[in-house]
Amino acid sequence: MRYTVTPQANWRKSSYSGSGDGNACVEIFDSPARIAVRDSKDPSAGILTFTPEAFSPFIETVKGGRPR
Incomplete structure (x- = not known):
């Protein structure tokens, strides 16, 4: 199923992003059905979308851990 994030989406800087200039800045938009991630x-450039159940394993993998 295709999921579309509207231009009015309320993006926020992820708590996984570092602070200050030059750091990895990731923005998150979450809804009950999907979590979207983009480069701020x-x-x-594009958006990755995940179900809420798939988002935690994705973050664990990015952090170098193993998915649950």
Whole structure:
């Protein structure tokens, strides 16, 4: 199923992003059905979307851990 994030989506900087300039800036938009992730420095480059159940294993893998 295709999921579309509307332009009015309320993006927020992820708590997983570092602070200050030059750090990895990831923005998150979450809804009950999906969690979307994009690069704040290049928001038009694309969006990854996850079900809430798939998001935690994704974060664990990115952090170098193993999915649960």
